[in-house]
Amino acid sequence: MVRMVGGKPRPFGDDKKPKGRAALLVAAVVGTAAAGGTALSAGGGAASVESGGGSSLQARNSGKESARKGKHEDAMKRLGLKTLKKVAKRELKCAPYAFGQVQEFFVRHPCKSLSRMLLAVADGGGNTVVVTIAWVRMPKAVDARELRDLADRDGSGNIYALPDALLKQAGVRFTGDHYASRLDSSLLVIAEATSGGGRPADAVLEDAATVAADFPVP
Secondary structure, X not given: OEEEEOOEEEEOOOXXXXXXXXXXXXXXXXXXXXXXXXXXXXXXXOOOOOOOOOOOHHHHHHHHHHHHOOOHHHHHHOOOOEEEEEEEEEEOOOHHHEOHHHHHHHHHOOOXXXXXXXXXXXXXXXXXEEEEEEEEEOOOHHHHHHHHHHHOOOOOOOEOEOOOHHHHHHOOOOOOOOXXXXXXXXXXXXXXXXXXXXXXXXXXHHHHHHHHOXXXXX
């Protein structure tokens, strides 16, 4: 993936050099995606998000069960996280909301629909986690599979997340460190989590992204 640092492109996940990961860049930070957003609350505090067993395999599996049923708030609650804000939007085209090689792919292979969601959740210690999810419906399963192979490759570009002014003010960045994708026939789901304030634990960020990837199309 590519992010902008100091006006220059830089691969997502460059800090920790993760392999096979893609990232969703917050459109409000770059100012290029033409989609509306809403305000999200960002918490503070220095405690890590660990209450609720966010790093527990049992908590993650329980959260995924709720996620598959479309129970967003309950899914996050099982990770010890409370939902603060949620906004979703649906588009009929994908290319205008993508960048890099992924955008080029959509020009050659138009999608059938694109849905995006921005979710802010928090623990009881003042830490906030921001999750961004994108659901891409392609005409054929083979198209979705090719898209996933491309999007999961570092430096290939991806889909912009819904923009939000407060995310920009808070300096929220999606780095690709906590990322998950899911393929279901012709549907590709991409989710990523990052800190929106405070110091949420890496395990909680990873769990939040993994569980969010199981959300059905809104």
